[in-house]
Amino acid sequence: MKPGWVFWGCLVLCTSCDAGFDRVSEVKTLRVLAVQKDKPYTYPGDTVSLSMLFHDGAAAFGDGGPRALVPFWYAGCVNPPGDLFYGCFDQLASQNPQNVSVGVGNRFSLQLPSDIISSRPPPRNPRQPPYGLAYVFFAVCAGNLSVERSENPLDIPLRCRDASGKVLGSDDFVAGYSAVYAFDQLENRNPAVTGFEVSGQQVTPDCIGDACVDTITPEPDCSNPLLCLPCASSGSCLKISVRPTIDRASIEPDPVASLESGTLLEEQMWVAYFVDRGSVSSEVRLLNDATRGYSDKFGVDFQPPSEVGPARVWAVVHDNRGGVNWARLTFSVR
Amino acid sequence: MVACPARPGALASARARVPQQLVLISDRLTPRSVIYFLCLLCALMWASPSNAQEQPDAGPTSGAEAPAVKAVVPPKLLHAEPPVYPAEAERNGLEGEVLMRLTIDKEGHVTEVDVVEPAGNGFDPAAADAAKKFLFSPATRDGEPVSVKILYRLSFPRKTAAQTPVAAPSLGELAGALRIAGTDAPLAGARVEVVGPDGSHHNTQSDAEGRWRLQALPPGSHQVNIQAEGFESLHMAEVVRGGEAAEVTYRMRVKSERSEGLVVTVVGERPPREVTRRTLERREIERIPGTNGDALRSVLSLPGVARPPALLGLFIVRGSAPQDSATFIDGEQVPIIYHFGGISSVVPTELLERIDFYPGSFSAKYGRQMGGIIDVGLRAPDTDCKVFGNPNGEQGCYHAMAQFDLIDMRAMAQGPIGPLKNWSFAVAGRRSWVDTWLKPVLKGLGAGVTTAPVYYDGQLILSHKPTRDSELRLQSYVSDDRLEILINDPFAQDPGFGGNLTFRTGFYRVQAIYQVKLSREVELRTMSSAGRSHLEFSLGNFLFDLKYYPVSLRSEFGWKVARQVTLNAGYDFQIAPFELNVRAPPPPRPGEPSAGPFSTRPLLQQHNSATAFRPGWYTELELTPTRRARIVPAARVDYARDSGRADFSPRLNARYNLIDSNDAAPGQSRLRTTVKAGVGLFQQPPQFLETDTVFGTPGLRSNRAIHYSLGGEQEFSQNVELSVEGFYKDLTRLVVRNPTLGGYVYTNQGSGYSMGLETMLKYKPDEHFFGWLSYTLSRSVRRNGPDDPEYLFQFDQTHNFTILGSYKLGRGWEFGARFRVISGSLDTLVLGPPALPSLYDADAGAYTPLEGRPSSHRLPLFHQLDLRTDKGWQFKNWRFSLYLDIQNAYNNQAVEALVYNYNFSQQSYQRGLPLIPSIGMRGEF
Numbered sequence A: 001m002k003p004g005w006v007f008w009g010c011l012v013l014c015t016s017c018d019a020g021f022d023r024v025s026e027v028k029t030l031r032v033l034a035v036q037k038d039k040p041y042t043y044p045g046d047t048v049s050l051s052m053l054f055h056d057g058a059a060a061f062g063d064g065g066p067r068a069l070v071p072f073w074y075a076g077c078v079n080p081p082g083d084l085f086y087g088c089f090d091q092l093a094s095q096n097p098q099n100v101s102v103g104v105g106n107r108f109s110l111q112l113p114s115d116i117i118s119s120r121p122p123p124r125n126p127r128q129p130p131y132g133l134a135y136v137f138f139a140v141c142a143g144n145l146s147v148e149r150s151e152n153p154l155d156i157p158l159r160c161r162d163a164s165g166k167v168l169g170s171d172d173f174v175a176g177y178s179a180v181y182a183f184d185q186l187e188n189r190n191p192a193v194t195g196f197e198v199s200g201q202q203v204t205p206d207c208i209g210d211a212c213v214d215t216i217t218p219e220p221d222c223s224n225p226l227l228c229l230p231c232a233s234s235g236s237c238l239k240i241s242v243r244p245t246i247d248r249a250s251i252e253p254d255p256v257a258s259l260e261s262g263t264l265l266e267e268q269m270w271v272a273y274f275v276d277r278g279s280v281s282s283e284v285r286l287l288n289d290a291t292r293g294y295s296d297k298f299g300v301d302f303q304p305p306s307e308v309g310p311a312r313v314w315a316v317v318h319d320n321r322g323g324v325n326w327a328r329l330t331f332s333v334r
Numbered sequence B: 001m002v003a004c005p006a007r008p009g010a011l012a013s014a015r016a017r018v019p020q021q022l023v024l025i026s027d028r029l030t031p032r033s034v035i036y037f038l039c040l041l042c043a044l045m046w047a048s049p050s051n052a053q054e055q056p057d058a059g060p061t062s063g064a065e066a067p068a069v070k071a072v073v074p075p076k077l078l079h080a081e082p083p084v085y086p087a088e089a090e091r092n093g094l095e096g097e098v099l100m101r102l103t104i105d106k107e108g109h110v111t112e113v114d115v116v117e118p119a120g121n122g123f124d125p126a127a128a129d130a131a132k133k134f135l136f137s138p139a140t141r142d143g144e145p146v147s148v149k150i151l152y153r154l155s156f157p158r159k160t161a162a163q164t165p166v167a168a169p170s171l172g173e174l175a176g177a178l179r180i181a182g183t184d185a186p187l188a189g190a191r192v193e194v195v196g197p198d199g200s201h202h203n204t205q206s207d208a209e210g211r212w213r214l215q216a217l218p219p220g221s222h223q224v225n226i227q228a229e230g231f232e233s234l235h236m237a238e239v240v241r242g243g244e245a246a247e248v249t250y251r252m253r254v255k256s257e258r259s260e261g262l263v264v265t266v267v268g269e270r271p272p273r274e275v276t277r278r279t280l281e282r283r284e285i286e287r288i289p290g291t292n293g294d295a296l297r298s299v300l301s302l303p304g305v306a307r308p309p310a311l312l313g314l315f316i317v318r319g320s321a322p323q324d325s326a327t328f329i330d331g332e333q334v335p336i337i338y339h340f341g342g343i344s345s346v347v348p349t350e351l352l353e354r355i356d357f358y359p360g361s362f363s364a365k366y367g368r369q370m371g372g373i374i375d376v377g378l379r380a381p382d383t384d385c386k387v388f389g390n391p392n393g394e395q396g397c398y399h400a401m402a403q404f405d406l407i408d409m410r411a412m413a414q415g416p417i418g419p420l421k422n423w424s425f426a427v428a429g430r431r432s433w434v435d436t437w438l439k440p441v442l443k444g445l446g447a448g449v450t451t452a453p454v455y456y457d458g459q460l461i462l463s464h465k466p467t468r469d470s471e472l473r474l475q476s477y478v479s480d481d482r483l484e485i486l487i488n489d490p491f492a493q494d495p496g497f498g499g500n501l502t503f504r505t506g507f508y509r510v511q512a513i514y515q516v517k518l519s520r521e522v523e524l525r526t527m528s529s530a531g532r533s534h535l536e537f538s539l540g541n542f543l544f545d546l547k548y549y550p551v552s553l554r555s556e557f558g559w560k561v562a563r564q565v566t567l568n569a570g571y572d573f574q575i576a577p578f579e580l581n582v583r584a585p586p587p588p589r590p591g592e593p594s595a596g597p598f599s600t601r602p603l604l605q606q607h608n609s610a611t612a613f614r615p616g617w618y619t620e621l622e623l624t625p626t627r628r629a630r631i632v633p634a635a636r637v638d639y640a641r642d643s644g645r646a647d648f649s650p651r652l653n654a655r656y657n658l659i660d661s662n663d664a665a666p667g668q669s670r671l672r673t674t675v676k677a678g679v680g681l682f683q684q685p686p687q688f689l690e691t692d693t694v695f696g697t698p699g700l701r702s703n704r705a706i707h708y709s710l711g712g713e714q715e716f717s718q719n720v721e722l723s724v725e726g727f728y729k730d731l732t733r734l735v736v737r738n739p740t741l742g743g744y745v746y747t748n749q750g751s752g753y754s755m756g757l758e759t760m761l762k763y764k765p766d767e768h769f770f771g772w773l774s775y776t777l778s779r780s781v782r783r784n785g786p787d788d789p790e791y792l793f794q795f796d797q798t799h800n801f802t803i804l805g806s807y808k809l810g811r812g813w814e815f816g817a818r819f820r821v822i823s824g825s826l827d828t829l830v831l832g833p834p835a836l837p838s839l840y841d842a843d844a845g846a847y848t849p850l851e852g853r854p855s856s857h858r859l860p861l862f863h864q865l866d867l868r869t870d871k872g873w874q875f876k877n878w879r880f881s882l883y884l885d886i887q888n889a890y891n892n893q894a895v896e897a898l899v900y901n902y903n904f905s906q907q908s909y910q911r912g913l914p915l916i917p918s919i920g921m922r923g924e925f
Helices: A003-015 A084-093 B010-016 B018-024 B030-045 B087-091 B123-131 B282-286 B295-303 B434-445
Strands: A030-037 A049-058 A072-077 A101-104 A107-111 A131-141 A145-146 A158-161 A173-183 A193-198 A199-204 A241-247 A267-275 A283-289 A300-303 A310-321 A325-334 B076-079 B095-104 B110-117 B135-137 B139-141 B144-146 B149-157 B172-180 B192-195 B201-205 B212-216 B220-227 B234-240 B244-254 B265-268 B324-330 B352-357 B371-377 B385-389 B390-395 B399-404 B408-416 B424-432 B448-467 B471-485 B499-517 B522-539 B540-547 B551-562 B565-584 B604-613 B616-623 B629-640 B644-659 B673-684 B703-715 B718-742 B741-762 B768-782 B790-792 B799-810 B812-823 B839-840 B846-849 B862-874 B879-885 B897-899 B907-911 B915-923
Touching: A030 A267, A030 A310, A049 A131, A049 A310, A049 B471, A072 A084, A072 A107, A084 A173, A084 B244, A101 A107, A101 A193, A101 B673, A107 A131, A131 A145, A131 A158, A145 A267, A145 B244, A193 A310, A193 A325, A193 B616, A199 A310, A241 A267, A241 A310, A283 B499, B076 B390, B123 B149, B123 B408, B172 B220, B192 B212, B201 B212, B220 B244, B234 B244, B295 B352, B352 B424, B385 B839, B399 B616, B399 B915, B604 B629, B703 B741
Parallel strands: A173 B839, B172 B244, B265 B352, B324 B371
Antiparallel strands: A030 A049, A049 A107, A072 A101, A072 A131, A131 A173, A145 A158, A193 A199, A193 A241, A241 A300, A267 A283, A267 A310, A310 A325, B076 B135, B095 B110, B095 B149, B139 B144, B172 B212, B192 B201, B192 B220, B220 B234, B352 B371, B385 B390, B399 B408, B408 B424, B424 B448, B448 B471, B471 B499, B499 B522, B522 B540, B522 B551, B540 B565, B551 B565, B565 B604, B565 B616, B616 B629, B629 B644, B644 B673, B673 B703, B703 B718, B718 B741, B741 B768, B768 B790, B768 B799, B799 B812, B812 B862, B839 B846, B862 B879, B879 B915, B897 B907
């Protein structure tokens, strides 16, 4: 591995931005915003529960109103070759899969095999803790979901078709995966999101974590003037600084990354922002750096829309060990 | 293939509004702004006048702009009597060279002779006696004859035992070999004029091996005048005897850098031991548009070298991967060749003596690589004394140069070392200073900047010539690039790429080189070096930190066994204690589908301290069974302790002159026609991580390539030459990896080939013009396993066409242009409908592309015009030059990559740099 290549490759990757595309933070289509595991690191034989935060941004722009969307879940692929997700596609497409569990709905649970660690070779670095890996696949389809195998081994064998049989694309069909790691001893907690700050002041969010999965709250009644924006009457809205409040105690050390380091490294953490109307100044902000630690500058400026109506902001907090949590805030543009 | 969240048109407009963006950028440091500044920096550096060079055309008569300087015209030798060869020296087969200071009066007669460098063995009085009989044209100042003193070196070449009879007993024959002093490399293309005792003129030119021959010469004393661009002229007196053929060897001295036309030699497509040779003179290197006079960047205009992706200063030679090629400084391998991936070379052009570029079929003195080789030679310090910029033949003077521009500043000094006889020094240093103004700017924008981008390099050379046949060189060089930035906006496509970014590449070496001619038949060149290299890259919790302390030992013995046989044998040891610290997921490899964002993939870690040991031994035979033929069989044995493998690599190269320019009849010239061919085995050990116990698989064998080449060269005139060469590289045992339970296993199951045709039509520099047209047709293919499909290698470029030229208009003006048309780079497309193009990775919160066949999409054609204008002024004691170098003159922003939106459902092109004008200036005294 040549570090210079990585560096310049990184540069090229980053200079590739801004080619006139829609921003990832602006939810205008069907989108999965996050999937949370109740235990980001778990033990062999344990049961893990997952919940999905998704939003159909197309509903706000289309004329058909909200669409009926039911997430589909699939689990049973354990320790694929190279730990590669596409190593599971053959199993996913199999007509007679074994040890597979499927489910529908916003939540899903699976039990890990008790030999998920012992069934794979030990790490080559004996100081690294052994682990096992299970993939959970999910899909949200604004139509009819079917299992279809194509000739390309990298093509996920799922198709989403509308009532006429037409294959739906990325705007109406999202598929993905979550990697569930099992360790014998290590634990990891999801980041603790405690609320929201607007213009530097604490406000009560619509919901935090799992509570946001099922409901979309109505437009606030302007009991809190911070959330009620008289943009339409004034002709424009000023930018508002927003950010979630985080319990810093949930920022954990990363013992695996620290193994050979000589210094204690922490989790790398970041906040991804999403809005259904308006825009934010950044899409992802650094919350905690593995070597430099906590960064207080993880907030963004929210530019409310000029049209009347509710405007929602999601803040999804990730750590680099599979931990995730979120909160949602709704503004009312008057 | 990359993906990005995008704001409509932002980058495109940003490129067109560079100055405004400095003040309009938002109040936080975003990835885009960081990258933007880095790119801006790169663009500025790329466009920097940091390599502004002197204007060699600016001589004393360079135009009306020159002040009223009284121009001095040096004396020219009109007549010389051959020296009387000391009898004892001739019996003993000795040769000598005497350096004299001659005082020449206004009539051109030598009135005083001082021996400056005696040769002993009776040569000194013989030389003085001969010199007193010389007749010169008088030197003039402003047209008036003046008395001057000059240095004159008179050689007593060893008389060859082979005094063979020739056909016409009343006539004689004179043949010679030209060598570059200090390197003993042959000097091709030199003009040889022999003036006979009857006043007849005989002309020829040295061939690719530096040889020349004139037949049917009348017996008697002959004046031999040799001229070559960039070298000091040589005037010798030789005696030709009827019925005999005499052979002489001359060593040509490179002109001082400050004089016009120092030659930096670039040897292209060069099989072992100078079978094929191309040269780029310094004037060419300085004046190639679009390179800012950077010697190493000029190599990218040669056939066989692919255009690298923007900002990735890679050498891609004949379809090989960048890591298959290596860069050396005087035989010592260095980890990088460019600052910050291609901005400028780590060794400034001013200190280069030569660049040897071997695109394939290289000598057995190089091993462990199966691509190409670049070996950069540092120059000897310049101690020539100058009169108005031109050497006056005296030694012992000091010189200095300082340069300053927006990006970096540099200084150089050189000269003799005080009272130490035959010792000289050169010291140079360069530091970018963009950090001093960029850091406060970035901080003002809210960025966490620990170290703004900065680079520096330095060189120190000490040279000692204890005898005429030996030289000791002690030299040291250092290079360092570093930056450290806190990226507060991680990249939405892979949020693991955020946080604290540290990048550093640095190295230094201390090197001793000793070369000596032990006897008439045996030469020795030995090099030892030690130093330190440090490569560090960290981002978030990812880390690559490699420190190693390489010790290199090289020696080569050259033994002329017989007239037609020379044996070269040597060893090449690399010993490197190292400390490696890696914390990263398994790195992606070419041709592999994306495994998803790095952010949340499990880390592998390795902390290892050990000593790498890679010895090599080689031997070559240079066979010249006839004057037209040259055959070089060779073999090399390498061992790599890290892989535990030994490799045996036989090689064979040959060339034959179908028509030899030395066969010309008196008064005629013949244009050389040469065919050449080579075949050889080249083996490259796996990279260290590939055999690492954590990241790789121990026990791998070396990658292997068989190089085949076949070509020809045809002269059309003294200046115009066409060369055509086809090549084929059969690649086997390539290291690939396959996913397995618990990770990856590396194997030698990869294979592939590169093939192509290289054509170069070159007009060698004359007093007005130089230029060439080159075209490379190539194809490079890989296969990951015997049952896997073939795919085009990611750096494959089908067509690469370059035409360039530069013309001296006079009065200090020169204009040049370069135009390139090159196949677009390859990229990998994501799957199209009905398949989804990506999957959502819930742990990273980002999308993973689902890719189609690797490298299956060719980006649009690259074409670019670069222009350059130079203007120089010569003053009494210093020079001043200006240039304007315009890259991408008609602003065709080339497509560099495919870019996608956040979920890979939309696609666009990432375009490269726009028109970049660059103004450079330099003064020196």
